Amino acid sequence: MDSLPLYKRLAAHYLDAIRAGQLARGERMPSLRSLMRQHSVSLSTAIQVCRELEAGGWLEARDRSGYFVRAPARVGIAPLKEPANSGVAPDPAQYVGIHARVSAFVSNRRNQAVKVNFSIARAAPQLYPGEALRAAVAKGLRQRPELLTVAPQQRGDAGFRSVLARRALASGMTLAPDDILVTNGCIEALNLALRAVAQAGDTIAVESPTFYGLLQVLESLGLRALEIPTSPQTGISLEALQLAADTYGDIKAVVVVPHLQNPLGSVMPDANKQGLLRLCEERGIALIEDDTYSALVDSGAPLRAIKSWDAHGQVIHCASLHKILAPGMRLGWMAAGRWQARVEMLKYAQTRNNESLSQVGAGQFMATGAYDRHLRRLRGALATQRERTAEAIAHCFPPGTRMNVPPGGLQLWVELPGRLSANLLCEAALAEHILIAPGSLFSNSGRFDHFARLNCGWPYTTEIDAALRRLGELATSLIKAQQAARPRAGTPEALVKTSAASALP
Template sequence: MDDPLYLRVAAHYRRAIDTGVLVPGARMPSLRTLMRLHRVSLSTALQACRSLEDAGVLEARPRSGFFVQAPRRSTLQPVREPEPGSAAVADPAPYSGIHDRVSDFVARSERFPVVTNLAQAFGAPEAYPREALKNAALRALRRRPEVLVSPVPPQGDAGFRAVLARRAMAAGMSPTPDEILVTHGCTEAINLALRAVAQPGDLIAVESPTYFGLLQVIESLGMRTLEIPTSPSRGLSVDALALAFSTHPGLKAVVVVPNFQNPLGSVMPDEEKLRLVALCEAHRVALIEDDIYGALGDDGQPLRTAKSWDRSGNVIHCGSLHKALAPGMRVGWMLGGRWQARIRMLKYAQSRPNDALAQIAIAEFMGSHAYDRHLVRLRRQLKTQRMLTAEAIAAYFPAGTRLNVPTGGMTLWVEMPGGRSSAAVFDAALAAGIRVAPGLMFSNTGRFDHFLRISCGAPFTAQIEAAIARLAQIVAADG
């Protein structure tokens, strides 16, 4: 059977690229030109270019068209999986000190002018629909000027919660709007969840490595962490967690990022998510799910949440638009499960409802196809930036460097060779005007000091490539 027409058109240009007729950086013929030359529809022309983009030989540039990419550079070995024996979970962190450590890194960052920031885990401002959100906010003010002088419903704007409930269906959940509580981002949601299920001194299981902000929240609440081995490819080890339940019967909660975990970028397979939900339910231990990156998968297919398998209310689901839509608005939400009433009380006591204007504006945008189109653009942009950043690391970093390239999200977890110190690399990079996130921040132990988290949320430019090349020199010198 003949290949589809769009693949035949794509093959024509793939040959031109492979033979050097179209060189890296060259602009592809416009879609209109392809339609005329090959007598195909706009849909076929676009499919042909998209297939070449997915193959890594073209890149789409906003309002400019498609361009030939430089050939892929050498790849790196993946980050090592946890050792089989690591199912023997380590004792709880022997000290609390993540606040001091993070504060120290922030303070040192402020002493040097940062020219290139490779530490921020969100997209560039131009990646988000600024004008559309501004116009939505203006329309909301014209329609409902009273929102500026009226109390907000305790759970959040009803229209926004209705939109969130509809969108949640794509991830396998079926909440009612009344079950949704709007929060000040995902951090407040996790803070409320932990306060609802645990007390100071209680033990909380987390992934290892995990986002340093979570470690800060747990420490600020006077709780302790138990780090569970986590695979760069499959996420948290459910077997190790099962062992932890038997050796640490006082566990009160498990906090997990099943989809594009920060910093690893791992995605738990659905069968592991199901095992995790069942295990926590069997032990009556709260499972707190952070799904802040779940909408940012390359293929656009919705990833199921752990909450989608919850039948007893034992899973607390936390989400946010901080990464996917509006970093400046800090709008999040949560499903409190069987702790819903307590969480509502804690939210009221802690911070009261969020302001309504942002919720109304976001509801209008999220309730339309404009949000879906934005996500398509953002995912493609992040995929390209992630690939180019990974290729630059492979090209410039010293031999023995390891790297996993996830299929979504906006960060890369880099294992430096020879036990290089992330703290030393952090200091030397800052002196060169480059900011990275040292692996030492992602654990209450020192086991990840030879890692760096590098962001690929910003467009890949010559400045970023030069910064990665300079960072590679610093890593090599540290060895």
């Protein structure tokens, strides 16, 4: 965090104190003079500290009295419910139509003039180290001018893979550079992993809800998907997965995002990760770990990958730099355990080798402390944006809205009250050039049609604030229209419906 401006570091310090209860609701914030004296800062810096916390909804200014701690509106909003454990194994589904549904959504986005886009899951371009990466790529080309005229290495650039292997140690993984295969983002890694362990018609267990890109991959490969209930706090339900394995017995793989799951934002405890691995080992099920987001967890402390406990090559670890370093580079990688030779063959047959220049540039940058400083800056910016977005939703959305505010990442998962269709809200918002990702994209079950995923990767501006307010107004109007359309008890329409229902066998 030392790379952040001083006022932001101090604001983060006091935010930790507020969250821990050291500064309680209604308590007076240390005065500007106290801040100046205690931290040896200027009046301007002390004011910036308080304004930063005020902008996030954590402080309020009282006339001639100073700043006081307030409870943000989002504290009063109900968290998402844990999924119900029905004791009934889920039914496998083909995901027929999910690709068409996603295609229609993408087409609408392209055909409309979108001014505020909450549907994506990445940070604003200015939050990535563009200038430093350009310098690293230029340096790599000066040192190795043949990069553009010789064929790239099959597994990926050796230097880049060495950097990835060293970085993987922080997550508990012991990998040799030759254990790593560079891919075109994580989505190609997932494609290769699924093709390595399954064939058309096989069953794959997935989190529910899950990233719609994975659902498209499953459909394109002709795989049957088994949606497993997933907690907004702790990830995939091991009990439900155990029941599914007992019921079907032919699950070929489980695909999970253990850290900042997309779209829920859940983080699996280590005990759950180990329990999941044991279950997969006992049943001979491949465990595909999508670790795209772990570097965005607020604490900054490296989280252990499931792969770190893998002694038998049962885990296929997939990762990406797309969200955390450079969306334009499309760099991903995988370590496939006992399927490594097969995924390398499939990669060669499918897309051949990745070009080398971006790997060399990324590797040079990631080998330095500048990469760690970038991640700290990125996490800090996302934390501020996420808090402000959550606060706006709590203020502006209709009563009954639920929300999961994860400990990091790029997005919020919001449940609309009254089971309001997020598709209806999406259509109404798109007419006003605002785009959201409706929950129907993240499942084929229909259970999440009244949810939406909202991005908070862009700096919070007046335009974003106005768009969130308008979303809240639209949701409120749609709920009122929905309620008005329902027959009231005792009216002729309600009596007719009741009479008709009682006549059914």
